[in-house]
Amino acid sequence: MRVGIIGLGYRLGYLAHVFSLMVKDFQVVGYVDPAPAGKAYAEERGVTFGKAYDTPEALLEAEDIDLLMVGSPNHLHLEHIKTGLAYGKKIFAEKPVVTSIEETMELAELIGKHPADQIMVGLVLRYAPLYVDLRKAQADGLLGDIVSIEASEHIPPYHGAFFQRDWRRYEKYAGSFMLEKCCHDLDLYNGVMGCRPAFVASFGGRKAFIPKNAPEKAGINDLEVYHRKPSGWQGSDRVFDGDGDIIDFQTAIVEYENGASLAFHTNMNVPDDFRRFAVMGAKGEAEGDFVRNFFKVTDARTAKRLIDSTYKSSDLSAHYGADEQMAADIAKHVEHGAPLPVSVIDALEAGLLALSMDEARRTRSVVDMAPIWRRFDAALARSKAA
CATH class of the missing domain: 3.40.50.720 (NAD(P)-binding Rossmann-like Domain)
Structure with missing residues (x-):
């Protein structure tokens, strides 16, 4: 190739x-x-x-x-x-x-x-074994109609500090933090819902990476954690008092066209980080964590554990085994026309949800996405x- x-x-x-x-x-x-x-x-x-x-x-x-x-x-x-x-x-x-x-x-x-x-x-993340297993459990009827989802993407301080120092600290280059970092996750849960988001509310801001929380103010001289991940273009050494305009935490709630809801939380200063979901359906619950490598499905009527899986971490993949699978599948698509699990339309729809979350956060209002979908x-x- x-x-x-x-x-x-x-x-x-x-x-x-x-x-x-x-x-x-x-x-x-x-x-x-x-x-x-x-x-x-x-x-x-x-x-x-x-x-x-x-x-x-x-x-x-x-x-x-x-x-x-x-x-x-x-x-x-x-x-x-x-x-x-x-x-x-x-x-x-x-x-x-x-x-x-x-x-x-x-x-x-x-x-x-x-x-x-x-x-x-x-x-x-569409290629991650955990997500593939979630969609299979859904397709096999173990969850029934989706009622609600609770999900998060939390990243550790060294990674959060990278965002404060990299070009991604500027919305003019990266878009919002919700768009840049969490469009992965929003795409996943749009896929599970099987329909478009209809109404969005959101709150968030910047409370961790601010001057008063700088380690040197507490007499801490070891700043290695905040500079562990190198920055590239437009890079900076300033973590807590830099010139970026991105936020460092956000919560959002979404109602989908089918009446089901999503509660989503992101935070970039979580030392024991996790990236989890709990999908509640009429027939069962699916819970998983991309960082902690588990997936469980429980029957709603009997409380019987139907699936209880763990996953081996990959030394190569930055995304829980998904990077290798994506590379292999992209090659098969380019060379042989094999299908892919995600399209550019899916990506744009996840992006529009992220952008609507930020509009809701800035305006402190509930955003009706119907006009956006009509334009799209x-x-x-x-x-x-x-």
Whole structure:
């Protein structure tokens, strides 16, 4: 597989390593990045890179590639996706695909003008064994109609500090924290619900990574934990008094079109971190945790444990075994047309939910998503009619 990369940061440097292990004859034949922070990481693990190009157009003119991987800062994704589409290339875009409602509508208008599977997305948790097992239990009828979901994504302080120091600390580059970090999770639970979110309320702010909580104010000199994960482009050493505008915790409640509800919580300063869900159905309950590696299903009527599974952590995967599976499945799709478990439409719908959560948080109001879905469907319809 001949691959070109736009945006060779830490994520795509890592994925280049994973793809090289999972995909026969994987080659990065060219890349575009003025400061490729992830290149050294991949090279240390045996990945070789072709020529560096100054622009995406120069890369696409010079190289015959099977797949264009877009890992640039989020605010540049749409531009780079549009370039790849103009050259007729299969595209893998990291999440979130775009950063605003307007960009979502613009991309929606483009989608129907190209093959439905031309854009693939890095919503990697769709490939996680735990999520696959959850959807199987649901399909097997063990849960019945979904009534409510309680879920969270919590990240440890070293990772939260990375967000405070990296380019992702600026919403103008990354979008909101809910969009940048949690669109994975929102996509999962949209999938379980099987319908679109209808109403959203949310609260949150920044209370952990603020000046008064800086360790040096408490006489603590060991700051290694807050600098463990390196930052790349636009990086900073300031964790508690930096210039970023992202928040560090948020809660949201969502009512779906089928009347079921989701309660979701994220926090970036959780030392004993977890990423769990509890899915309550009319017939049973499913509980799992991506970090603590368990999955349970319990019958509602008998309280009998129907499934009780644990998972082995992967030394390679940053996402609980999902990165390897995603790489293998993307390759099968590109080379043989095999189906994938998530589409660009799924990704855009999860993004619109995240953006609506942030509107609800900022305005302290309940957001009715019906007007957004009307705009989205109209944009998709225009693309198909063009």
